[in-house]
Amino acid sequence: MAGKLQNRLNDLDGREWLYWTDTLYITAYPPDATHPLRKKHGAMKPPEVMAEIIRFFTKKGELVLDPFAGVGGTLLGAALTGRPSLGFELDPRWVDIYRTIQRDFVVADGMFRRRDEVITGGETITSRSIDGEMRQGDCLELLRQLAAESIAAVITDPPYGINHGARGFPGETNFNMTANVAAADLGQAPDLASFLHRLREIGDEIHRVLQPGRYLVMLVGDRYQEGEYVPLGFLVAQALRQVGFKFKGVRIWSNKATRRPLKPYAVKSVFVPNITHQNILILRKE
Numbered sequence: 001m002a003g004k005l006q007n008r009l010n011d012l013d014g015r016e017w018l019y020w021t022d023t024l025y026i027t028a029y030p031p032d033a034t035h036p037l038r039k040k041h042g043a044m045k046p047p048e049v050m051a052e053i054i055r056f057f058t059k060k061g062e063l064v065l066d067p068f069a070g071v072g073g074t075l076l077g078a079a080l081t082g083r084p085s086l087g088f089e090l091d092p093r094w095v096d097i098y099r100t101i102q103r104d105f106v107v108a109d110g111m112f113r114r115r116d117e118v119i120t121g122g123e124t125i126t127s128r129s130i131d132g133e134m135r136q137g138d139c140l141e142l143l144r145q146l147a148a149e150s151i152a153a154v155i156t157d158p159p160y161g162i163n164h165g166a167r168g169f170p171g172e173t174n175f176n177m178t179a180n181v182a183a184a185d186l187g188q189a190p191d192l193a194s195f196l197h198r199l200r201e202i203g204d205e206i207h208r209v210l211q212p213g214r215y216l217v218m219l220v221g222d223r224y225q226e227g228e229y230v231p232l233g234f235l236v237a238q239a240l241r242q243v244g245f246k247f248k249g250v251r252i253w254s255n256k257a258t259r260r261p262l263k264p265y266a267v268k269s270v271f272v273p274n275i276t277h278q279n280i281l282i283l284r285k286e
Helices: 014-020 047-057 073-081 092-104 139-143 192-209 232-241
Strands: 024-027 064-066 085-089 105-108 111-114 133-136 151-156 210-220 223-225 228-230 245-255 278-285
Touching: 014 047, 047 073, 047 151, 047 210, 064 073, 073 085, 073 151, 085 092, 085 139, 092 105, 092 133, 139 192, 151 192, 192 210, 192 232, 210 232, 210 245, 232 245, 232 278
Parallel strands: 024 245, 064 085, 064 151, 085 133, 151 210
Antiparallel strands: 105 111, 210 278, 223 228, 245 278
16 A cells, blocks of 8 residues: 655645635635734735645745735734744835734734733733744845745735726725835836836745745736736736746635725726736746
């Protein structure tokens, strides 16, 4: 009889692995205790979703990197899973928010709770600190400081550039992405070509620091601009293929609990989509 197949990627069993290969990924995570702080960013992701991604692409104890860390959703997901993590963030506002969460919250009973609430009636609830490291600065420069093949997984949600923001519906999104660091900010790239060029530069460094056979997982939303659908997720995947990554697949993700209401774009005129999903791009260094 053949021996039991060794799991070389993660700590999941076969059933859990199979579930995660479904290309439709519908979740319903409500805002967590850290959400009132994180929502100032406007494009943050539920830590529980990031935790699910981390559980699939790493084993316990393996280092996770997020080069576009924002307010720390990936690092918080890593805290939920017990993985060490490292994040880079250009804007000091978001670094400050993450460090406030680190100071004021802990992981207890599989969720985030305020540190001052885990002591009730003199009894201390078992908890652990949020210990992911956040470094402030340009991710390209910080990536260059890392040793080659030192990272087990890169899991990130980059700024999308190409003039993101509301058009036609004031307050349509709550993106709060601009900073006084435009020259280094991927999110403020003036056009699609320059956005993809800079992303290839960053992708080249990610490829260098990632261990062979391991994964870059990137969340990218599509766009609708100037009357045309922009399949940004697949354009990003193609750009990363050009630096050596193999494009292994995509999961179409939507979180029902926090999805914004549908807007009546061009109703009774022409079809304009409400883009309520994001692409989870899965790329591998081979």
